[in-house]
Amino acid sequence: MDRIPCNSCDKRVVPRLWHYRPFLAQIYVLPIRYMKTQHLCPFCGSCMYETGGEVTTIGKLVFALVVIPFTFLLVFFPNAKVDEVMGYYQHYCIVATAVVMYRPVKNWVLRIFKKT
Numbered sequence: 001m002d003r004i005p006c007n008s009c010d011k012r013v014v015p016r017l018w019h020y021r022p023f024l025a026q027i028y029v030l031p032i033r034y035m036k037t038q039h040l041c042p043f044c045g046s047c048m049y050e051t052g053g054e055v056t057t058i059g060k061l062v063f064a065l066v067v068i069p070f071t072f073l074l075v076f077f078p079n080a081k082v083d084e085v086m087g088y089y090q091h092y093c094i095v096a097t098a099v100v101m102y103r104p105v106k107n108w109v110l111r112i113f114k115k116t
């Protein structure tokens with residue numbers, strides 16, 4: 001097995017893995033971020049490095065369709081009426097969904113056609 005030098009105790013070790021939920025891992029049932037993994041030194045217990053914690057596709061959609069537009073509205077147009085804004089919001093949702101979903105859909109299509 002590959003051994004990695006520990007920065008604290010200078011031994012070459014196989015790290016122990018510790019999975020945990022990062023900040024904003026989940027909003028109700030929506031997974032916003034992937035689990036994070038700490039790579040711990042088995043001798044001194046220090047965290048050598050961390051992996052994971054990236055934002056999921058659902059998380060990107062939540063930010064693009066809810067957090068960003070409503071923050072923008074509240075900051076720049078606090079007196080806007082719902083009827084006036086809904087048309088723009090629908091168009092914005094179509095564009096934002098296309099931008100966020102382009103890469104995952106492209107990867108799914110490529111994966112499907114590679115296996116068959």
Ligand SMILES: [Zn+2]
Pocket residue numbers: 006007008009010011041042043044045046
């Ligand atoms: Zn160590």
